[in-house]
Amino acid sequence: AQSVTQPDIHITVSEGASLELRCNYSYGATPYLFWYVQSPGQGLQLLLKYFSGDTLVQGIKGFEAEFKRSQSSFNLRKPSVHWSDAAEYFCAVGAPTGGFKTIFGAGTRLFVKA
Amino acid sequence: DAMVIQNPRYQVTQFGKPVTLSCSQTLNHNVMYWYQQKSSQAPKLLFHYYDKDFNNEADTPDNFQSRRPNTSFCFLDIRSPGLGDAAMYLCATSRVMIGTGSAYEQYFGPGTRLTVT
Numbered sequence: 757a758q759s760v761t762q763p764d765i766h767i768t769v770s771e772g773a774s775l776e777l778r779c780n781y782s783y784g785a786t787p788y789l790f791w792y793v794q795s796p797g798q799g800l801q802l803l804l805k806y807f808s809g810d811t812l813v814q815g816i817k818g819f820e821a822e823f824k825r826s827q828s829s830f831n832l833r834k835p836s837v838h839w840s841d842a843a844e845y846f847c848a849v850g851a852p853t854g855g856f857k858t859i860f861g862a863g864t865r866l867f868v869k870a
Numbered sequence: 871d872a873m874v875i876q877n878p879r880y881q882v883t884q885f886g887k888p889v890t891l892s893c894s895q896t897l898n899h900n901v902m903y904w905y906q907q908k909s910s911q912a913p914k915l916l917f918h919y920y921d922k923d924f925n926n927e928a929d930t931p932d933n934f935q936s937r938r939p940n941t942s943f944c945f946l947d948i949r950s951p952g953l954g955d956a957a958m959y960l961c962a963t964s965r966v967m968i969g970t971g972s973a974y975e976q977y978f979g980p981g982t983r984l985t986v987t
Contacts, residue, residue, distance in 0.1 A: 792912075
């Protein structure tokens with residue numbers, strides 16, 4: 757069965773520092789991969805997606821992610837974090853079995869310190 | 871702008887009193903989802919519609935029902951809310967395009983925060 761692991765429950769970075777959020781997935785074929793961001797009390801917003809092709813994908817708000825098949829990873833990166841990036845980040849994988857469902861990781865809470 | 875709208879944003883109901891949450895979308899997407907999200911947890915899928923086809927998750931309690939009268943609207947009915955049903959309820963949509971992963975690219979509404987007293 758498909759699964760998504762986000763090893764870090766929370767991460768704290770200084771404003772202006774670089775960021776990497778880890779995501780590992782379990783899926784037999786080429787997965788459809790996503791990163792979403794959720795601010796407190798809000799819905800989830802799609803940051804970026806990977807379907808196929810170039811393994812480095814660019815998203816909104818200056819985020820990028822790299823698909824590494826050999827490591828079953830899809831880590832999210834940002835070169836310089838802003839205080840407004842503080843939020844919950846969810847990695848997700850499309851699950852073609854059993855309808856059009858998406859499997860979400862448990863999330864990583866990002867704290868940004870001044 | 872095309873979007874997913876949820877009403878109300880905040881809902882307070884009494885223990886055991888039926889409540890309905892609504893979701894509408896202007897994206898013309900053919901899949902609509904309902905999620906339950908509790909504090910500091912990932913969204914938990916309750917059910918989804920692909921057009922008129924209803925797909926219930928195996929562990930969704932019978933207390934939760936859904937209706938989709940047309941493409942644009944979807945409702946979540948909680949027949950007898952318990953204290954454990956207090957949560958954020960998220961509606962999402964996606965569009966199935968054969969041969970692409972777009973069906974899994976979900977667009978979320980802002981959520982309805984349900985409080986049970």
